[in-house]
Amino acid sequence: MHQDxxxxxxxxxxxxxxxTAGVVVALMAVALLVSVLAxxxxxxxxxxxxxxxLVGFFLLPSVTMLLGNVVGFHKVKQSCADCHTMQPxxxxxxxxxxxxxxxxxxxxxxxxxxxxxxxxxxYGLAGNFEAKIGGMxxxxxxxxxxxPQEIKIKKPFxxxxxxxxxxxxxxxxxxxxxxxxxxAPKILSGEMSCFECHETPHPxxxxxxxxxxxxxxx
Amino acid sequence: xxxxxxxxxxxxSPPPAPVKAPEPETMKRRxxxxxxxxxxxxxxxxxxxxxxxxxxxxxxxxxxxxxSVGQGAFGLAMVLYLxxxxxxxxxxxVL
Numbered sequence: 001m002h003q004d005x006x007x008x009x010x011x012x013x014x015x016x017x018x019x020t021a022g023v024v025v026a027l028m029a030v031a032l033l034v035s036v037l038a039x040x041x042x043x044x045x046x047x048x049x050x051x052x053x054l055v056g057f058f059l060l061p062s063v064t065m066l067l068g069n070v071v072g073f074h075k076v077k078q079s080c081a082d083c084h085t086m087q088p089x090x091x092x093x094x095x096x097x098x099x100x101x102x103x104x105x106x107x108x109x110x111x112x113x114x115x116x117x118x119x120x121x122x123y124g125l126a127g128n129f130e131a132k133i134g135g136m137x138x139x140x141x142x143x144x145x146x147x148p149q150e151i152k153i154k155k156p157f158x159x160x161x162x163x164x165x166x167x168x169x170x171x172x173x174x175x176x177x178x179x180x181x182x183x184a185p186k187i188l189s190g191e192m193s194c195f196e197c198h199e200t201p202h203p204x205x206x207x208x209x210x211x212x213x214x215x216x217x218x
Numbered sequence: 219x220x221x222x223x224x225x226x227x228x229x230x231s232p233p234p235a236p237v238k239a240p241e242p243e244t245m246k247r248r249x250x251x252x253x254x255x256x257x258x259x260x261x262x263x264x265x266x267x268x269x270x271x272x273x274x275x276x277x278x279x280x281x282x283x284x285x286s287v288g289q290g291a292f293g294l295a296m297v298l299y300l301x302x303x304x305x306x307x308x309x310x311x312v313l
Contacts, residue, residue: 019273019276022269022273026269026273027270029262030263030266030267033259033266034259036255037256037260041252041253041256042248042252044252044255044256045248045251045255045306049255050306053255053258053259053299057262057295057296057299061265061266064269065269065288065289065292067273068269068272068288071276072272072284075277075281076278079277079281082277082278083278135278136282136285138278139278139279
């Protein structure tokens, strides 16, 4: 049952609490540091000052930075649609008549939340790390370097992303070609792409809406 | 008359500037440590400021600024603080 109370444990609620706690702890650390700065320079070298700085540099900010990372990593998963570059892809995903795989997955909620992030991030810590680095590059392109009109995926879409959910599903195993001894190893190894038979994830004809940086023509 | 003129001129000229004794090494180090700590505090306040804005207004750009400017400034502040502590301990021959 969906709960919305203060301690409901809903992820958005937890993130709000984490953000509030982070701000409070950060303000406490700032107050400590300002109090040290406001004193005479000779006092800053006393043992008392150094102990205060230990709290102000290590204990409190460690908590703040940790909470900042938790909030940031959670929020960034939902931020793919924030940049209007991706609007054509978002519109297609939400289009009830679209036949693309992204639209079907979204319309049927086969992926319940963070839909873009779930498919476009590899699994494990390395996958998350790669996604974060890619995200920072996207921010750079959007605000500074420019966004090309045609956005192409950097490398072939990893088969493992589809198979992570589908390979053990009964509906997948019912299809003869998926379990055929000739095709199954090729599918599992990625030699044979899911998109050789299935619809493309996104319509190939879509063009980006650009960013705030210069417009790239290619 | 020349003597009295000389005396009058000497009385008018400013006294010679006192020769500054060279600053002891310890005092110089303490001054530098104090400045390093002040710089560390300012960098940490900058890092925490960016963090607070990121927590209040999360967005991809703010998150990028937090990860780069915020945590970078804060990391540098910690390095400066640790340097001062380490120097202090070495000076007192603890390390």
